[in-house]
Amino acid sequence: MKLKYTSTGNRYERKKEETRQKIIDVAMKLFYKQGFASTTLEQIAEEADIARKTLYNHFPVKEDIIIEYLHRFITERAPEIEQLIKEYSDIRSRLVIVLSRILEWTSQLMTKDIFRIYVSYHVQKILTATFDEILRSGAHSFVVKIIKLGQESGEIRRDLPLEIMISQADNIRVSAGMNFLMDPDKFDAQDYITKSVDLFLGGARDVPDRNR
Structure with missing residues (x-):
């Protein structure tokens, strides 16, 4: 049971990290392309193909x-x-x-x-x-x-x-x-x-x- 729990936990953490890195990659690409002020959190969520709530959980503000x-x-x-x-x-x-x-x-x-x-x-x-x-x-x-x-x-x-x-x-x-x-x-x-x-x-x- 402990090994199974650890494996599931690792998968969850991996998925969480992958999502976080994807957000960063997408956001920075948009910042460089169209400027920080012109980029919204909603646009970042859409481009990253994630829910806005998920984005806010990782990064409440663009900064x-x-x-x-x-x-x-x-x-x-x-x-x-x-x-x-x-x-x-x-x-x-x-x-x-x-x-x-x-x-x-x-x-x-x-x-x-x-x-x-x-x-x-x-x-x-x-x-x-x-x-x-x-x-x-x-x-x-x-x-x-x-x-x-x-x-x-x-x-x-x-x-x-x-x-x-x-x-x-x-x-x-x-x-x-x-x-x-x-x-x-x-x-x-x-x-x-x-x-x-x-x-x-x-x-x-x-x-x-x-x-x-």
Whole structure:
């Protein structure tokens, strides 16, 4: 009985995942073809050949589809990011290379309009999400690992809550994305991220008390 139940459960989860992926594929194709604003959830449901209720159960709003699309894109590239973390031995280099690479992928993957919607909605989600929900998102998980490695090596402080450290570090990625949108052709992402990481570490670095 247990094996049969597990098999049925696996089939259900597989079907659920297939439907979710189909929605993402159809929606992103429509977003790129006719624009985000011109695409409705009803149209996505029709093109995906599913009931609107099914679509709403997976994605209550269109913006959630973009968030999930990018999350999956970054997650698929986890091996490459993990390799970068191994290749660079200090927290500064790791943050700069990983945040720069993620921004590069994101800006190349999406049109300017879709990227703007992603950044705007991502900020809203961060403001209302729990810390556990934030940790489960694609890019955040890598920032978490880098911060923890930096604490373990003694490069940055351990007396501050992990939530604050991660939030401040990930704000670099969000801020870089917003600045990129203002002038994509002139914005130097590498320089901006490097200086932002230096600013972050300048306040977080574990240095001796000068008054001693």
